[in-house]
Structures are given as structure tokens and as C-alpha cells.
Amino acid sequence: MTPTSRYTPSEIEARWQSVWEKHEIFKAVRSADKPKYYVLEMFPYPSGRIHMGHVRNYTLGDVIARYKLAKGFNVLHPMGWDSFGLAAENAAMQKGIHPGEWTYQNIADMKAQMKPLGFSLDWSREIATCHPDYYQHQQAMFIDMIEAGLIYRKNAIVNWDPVDMTVLANEQVEQGRGWRSGALVERRELTQWFFKISDYSDELLSALDTLENWPAKVRLMQENWIGKSRGLQFAFSTVNAPDGHDRIEVYTTRPDTLLGASFVGISPDHPIAKLLERDNAEVAAFVAECRKGGTTEEAIETGEKLGMDTGIRVRHPFDTAQELPVYIANFILMDYGTGAIFGCPAHDQRDFEFATKYGLPIISTYLPSEDAADELSEAYVPQKTEKVFYNRGFAGEQWQTGLEAIDAAIAFCESQGVGQGVTKFRLRDWGLSRQRYWGCPIPVVHCDDCGVVPEKKENLPVKLPEDVTFDIPGNPLDRHTEWRTTPCPSCGKDALRETDTMDTFVDSSWYYARFTAPHADTPTVMEDAEYWMNVDQYIGGVEHAILHLLYARFFARAMQITGHLPQKAIEPFDALFTQGMVTHAIYKSVGADDRPIFHYPEEVDLKGDKAFLKESGAEVEVIPSAKMSKSKNNVVDPLSIISDFGADTARWFVLSDSPPERDVEWTASGAEAAYKHLNRVWNLCERISVMDQGRTGDGNDDLLKQMHKAIHDVTMAIESFGFNAAIAKLYGFTAAIHKSDASQAVQREAILTLAQLMSPMTPHLAEDIWAKLGGESLIATASWPVADEAMLIDDTVTLPIQVNGKRRGEIDVPADMPKDEVEKLALAHEAVVRILEGGTPKKVIVVPGRIVNVVV
């Protein structure tokens, strides 16, 4: 049979997209009589080009959105642009274009590239964070948050990126380097704005337990990042210390090792160290050395413990005759705990190394057993949950776990007036000031008389000036006198605007809320937020597990406090899904100068698992599956895939080959296979559409059963994010229709159902089949098919028969046959009879509908 027409995705995809657009199928309108469903994919930075990662991310979201729409939900599925950021300024410097012009052009380009993919997006809600329509509301909320005490200014030692010439938050420093520039981060003292996220440490931590539909991995990463610890804070009294320092406060999570203390260490940034530094050249030199090394990779790798005896001594709180030396040590951080520790070399490897180096005593407080040697060759550091023998314990039993001993030690110390139990967090306040142009201006004014004054709300937005240049390093706002000069909102005198802008993570911390009322003249509208929030399903890369997702959780709380979000939105993302990357093989050869040459996929021919250059025929090395990267030339451009095969093929393939949480390898053969399959479905539709309508055929019930099974299986698979499994079922169902000899009516019903089940993945092809075979209205608005339970039950089942757990045969029995009859049949099976040799089995296990196991 020859098809009367060919599958031409370019034609049908454009056609259906315009139909959907015309009918505003995906426009979300609040409606009291329908349950809502909010699907959100992490919005993109407008680099100007979409990549396969975007295609995968938005396809996953689109499958959910279209499925939920078919299930009768009022679906909100918006898209926007995370469009402030450094790349625009870099482009401005390199190409002499204004960052805004560059950004808006990229947005237009990317949108044009996304449209052909046919996502069910409500473009009427599109937002761009760099637009004053968006950031004026961010400025308004900033002012509210200052008033609510959620934002403050302080002098702080900050991470300074010397390449990007800006401050970075702790979260943005990776291995001592800037997360974007890769430059070694320096320390600078600046006056900065901070969000009081640390006030919410405990809350952000405990609320993680409520996020049941988040990946455990992400919750754990946040838990570790927040870093809660319980310990004892107390003071050593000093001997011969400088005036005003008759005590040194320390914090420890192991107060049970207090009797093993052999020294006190203070940070090079500790006030005492700073005091000594002033009039002691030796100390000054040492401290300078520590600071220099502090953040370098080298220092972390070698990890050499450096210390310097200050000459100061402290008294042990439980044995005042015992005096401990006070060292300045390079491994003690000023911003954790109190910036001072006591060292217990017996039970801390780092302290052990330090004590060995400087000849300090090593005193154990607990041992693995009562008769264990008290001389240690390395620190003894068991798990806190392990029971150990306390030879120098001072609270509780001699045999107890570390945890018990710590609790007992805190209680004992508190009762003796030596310090108190304290809970500390690793999470620091979020520094949001950036010395950049292309960000949301911080809406405050610095007045000589009134100090720091928030801008009046009626003066918002504080718009970025357009007339700026990037020919000089640094922030152009600093040198824009006209823009900077403004009347003080409080006294009206000439004053200066703040020239720092906000960290772009602020922009992405509330965009999900803005989508619920994207054109409102307030940041949010309560009724809309009340209706649409929370995001029912959020989808994005795991790389945002800490930064973005923690900030957004904080921001939702801050917005709730300032009246911009309802209480219910305090955790804005009900369910989170983190998808894997799209990877591709790398084709590599070695050039004349021994340098690797990376070949583009289109430059090589694949023969089996080997690859040869098209030009020369030379074999090249195939490095399996790595993240798509421009430098490795293993990038596949979605646009070329769409023009070769169509959007449906691209969508089908990224879903089909791997579970969505795992990486998927893009292969040319896989993409072609997807295309071939869609062609088969198309041809099948052609066959049925020209078939004689009066045709009766055979196996009608059989095909209908397979159809209901497919409805059931595909629905279950979609519900559980098993899109690859759903597609496997769809392959099977397609083959069943293909082989079927059923009547035209039944085949038509089957393929219409197939089209519906495929429609979340390949919406254009599905729509076309629907139209061709006379489906009612549009498939995009059709209700999801429901499996008939009665059709799922088979009359007869094939039961495998095992003897001692090994399969020896099978029997076909009616599905409702009683257990004892099944047992009789099984025992009569020739393989069982042969093995039993006339004996009787010890036991027969019949699992109805599943298996029979005979134990001999």
C-alpha cells in the first residue's frame, strides 16, 4: 500500500501552531469552577540561542502541561526571561552594543527559536526581568523589606571577583573562584546590602521536611548548606592578654572533649590578632601570610596548618591551674562560630597535625575500650553515635555515645556556669549588592544629612540610564553624575543614588509569583496569587539545587511577611523535578602538534561504534557521551534538528531514550529512529483513513483490549515521570495497530486513542491525525482517555511454573481459577511430574495471576 501523502512536519507543525494561537488554547484565565495546575520550567537566560538542554526542559514541562490540560485542569504554563546579568555587559564591551539592545534582540531571537517547538505556553504572560515593568516591583518590595527589617546594610569582608569587578555571595564562590569568571576570589571590606536569610536558617531547614515531592538529594544539599550544629559556647579567662580581652569566647560541637584541650586557636581576623598585628611586626607578617593564602586553591590542597604562639595564655575552666597557649592559626575562620576554638588533638585530625607540629600535648578523653593504649599515633575520631569509653569524661556515664556525652557535657557546663548550649548555622546572610550596570538598581539615596534613605514608591521605577558606555572598567553608573544626582526623598536636598545593583538571583527569586499577575501595577495581586500559587510542578537543572531554590524559598517568606504572597505560598514549589543533561559523543583526533582536534558530529560517518572522517576516511576516537560543549564541538543545534525532522521528532527523542532525571545521550541514529517511527504512525493513519468504512475484520476485541491497556500504562507512566516507559508502551501499541486486522471502526478508534496518548509528546502529529480521522474539535482540548477497567482483565493468564524458584514451564489458566485448581494443574505439569518422580512437594505457592512455585 502506498501512502497517498507524506509526513511533512514543517507543514503540519506550523499549521497547528497557528490554530492553537488563534484559539488561545493555552491562555490561562482564572476560573473558580476548575482546579488549577501551575507548571513551570526554570526560565532561561537569553543568551540568544536555544540548546538541547532547553528543548528537554521545556518538553518535559510541556508533556505535563498538555496532560493536565487534557485531565481537565486549568493550566498555567508561562515563560519569561532571566534577562539581567553580566553577559550583556561583556557583549557591550566587546561589540559596543548597549546591554539592553543586545538582551532584547536575544529575547526576540530565542523566542523565535522556541516557537517552532510548539510548547503550550501562555505567551501573554511573558515577562523579562530587565524590563522596568518587572524590576520596578522588585524595587517596591525591596523598600518594603527594608522596612520589615529583612534587609540591612553592613560593612563586611566580601568575596571580590577581580575579573568581573564585583562582589560575590558565598554561594557563588566555587573552590575559591568566581562561579562565572573562574577568577581567584579576593577579600575586600565594603559596605553592602544583605538579606537576613540567616534569621530563617532554622525555618528553611525544618520546612525541608514538608517538601515531600522534592528530590531527596536536593533537600539534603540544602540541609548541608544550611549546616545546623549544636554545641557549647563558653569563655576562657586569659592571662597576660591585651586590655579589654580578659576572656576569649569559643564555640565547640564537642564539649565532651574539653578535658583534652591543649591549646586555644584564634583566627587571623580575630580582634585579638588584629590588635597584636598593630604593634607586633612578627604577628603582622604572619597574619598577612594567612590572609594571602586563605582562599587560594593551593592552600586548600596542601592544607598546611600554620600557627603562631601569641604568648597569651588562658586558664582551663575546670582546672584553673592548667594554662593553655593561645595560637593564631590559619585554619580558623572568623565568620564561623566565634572565630576561636580550643584544640583537642586526640580527637581531631587537624588539631592532631597542629599539635604534632608545635609540640603540644595530646590528651585523650575517650578510648575505643577500657584497656586501649592512651598513646595515639593519629587522632581517634569515631562516629558520634558510637559508644566509647570516657577516660577523661566529666559528665554522664563512662561508656556512652558521643551524642550522649555532648548533651551531658552541655548540661553540666551550664549548671557550672561555664557557657551555654548554642545552635549555630553555616548559612550566612545573602549579600545582594553588585557593582554592575545591567541589574536592578537598588532604590535608595545617600543624603549627607539624612543618611541612607529609601526612594519614595511614587518615584519608582528607578530606571537604568540608557546613555552609558563601557569603555572604562567598572560600573558606568558610578560616573553618571546626572543619573546619580537626585533629591533626597526625605529632605529634598541634592543627594546621590546608590549605584550598586541587585544580584540577579533576586530577579529569579520571585518571577514565579509575578507570573500569576504579570501585568499588575503591584508586584502581585492577592486573589491571583491565592488562586494560582503554588507552582504544582517545577522543572529545572539540579545545578540550581542550592542557590536559586534556597533564595526563592527565602523570598517567598519575605514576600509573605511584606504582604505580597499569601501564607499558602510560603513554600512556593510543591513538587520539584531535576532533569538530566543532554549529552553527546565527542569525536577526537590528534593534530600534527599533538593537540587534540574535536570534530563536529556532521563531519564524521558512523559505522557501528566506530567513527570516520567524511573528508579523509580516517578513523577518529569516539569519547562517549559528555555534556554538550562548544569547546568540544559536540553540540547538536535544535534548529537543524527541527528543520531536518521537525519539532515532534526532537521532542519524542529527548523523552524516549532515558528516564528524565538521568542524562540522555543525543545520537543521530536515535533521532532518525524517532523520525521513522513518527512516519510509521503517519502512514498508519493514512492506511486507516482510506480504508473501507464497512470493513468488519478480525480481532476487534483484542485490539480494543490492547488499547485500554495502553491507556492505562501510558497514563501511569506519565503520572510517574516515566516518559521513556510511556514511549515504549506507545511503540508497542503502534505495532499492535499495525499488525491488527480489526474493523475500520475499531482501527480508527485505536489510532485516535494512540494520537491522544502521544499528544503531550508529539502534539502536532497527534492533532493532524485527530483532524484527518474526524476527531471532535482539537486534540489539545480533548479529554484524556480513560481505560475501561473491565477491558484490562484478561480471561486467561499464562502462569510460569517454578520448581524451587527455577522456571520449568508454564500453564494457561482462566484468570479467576481458584488456587487449589491452579495447584492441581501445576502439579500435573509434565516438568513438575518429572522432577517430583512420584514424591510429594513440601509446599506449593500459588500467587494468583502471577506465578506458581513448587518446593520439593
Added chain:
RNA sequence: GCGGGCGUGGUGGAAUGGUAGACACACCAGACUUAAAAUCUGUUGGGCGUAUGCCCGUGGGGGUUCGAGUCCCCCCGCCCGCACCA
């Protein structure tokens, strides 16, 4: 170092504790064709004197169970996150 995850054919991957390898790729064979492409059909975990039979097989070793890829313990390997955090 701490925390988490993963390990199944040539490949990507399926398997509510119940027939391991669904589905797809690749390979091989066949049909159609002058030929090729496309399309269609079929085979494909390993082994056994070739079978409607048997043995082995989910990183390795042990255990629980009538039955383990799946649950428990130990080990090995790979991946990810965090890390001078007191």
C-alpha cells in the same frame, strides 16, 4: 574527609520481592529492487554434540525468603554535592 547516588546484553535502558533483558539503537539474515536508498519481515545475553532439554548470568562476597536486579551486611568501581565548619 563527610553526605548522597549509581553499577543489568555490543549501546541507551525495562522489570508493585514473582518468567531478567520490555522498548529502542546497533549488528546479522531475508523480502522488494538491475542496484542502492527507503520500506517491510525475522534473529541476536553466554555456554552445552544443537534441544519442546539443561547449565551459567543483573560489579564481587555473604545473608533473609518458597522466590532477590529489587530487601539486609561487607567489599570494589564510577558519578555528584559539600568541605580547613571548631
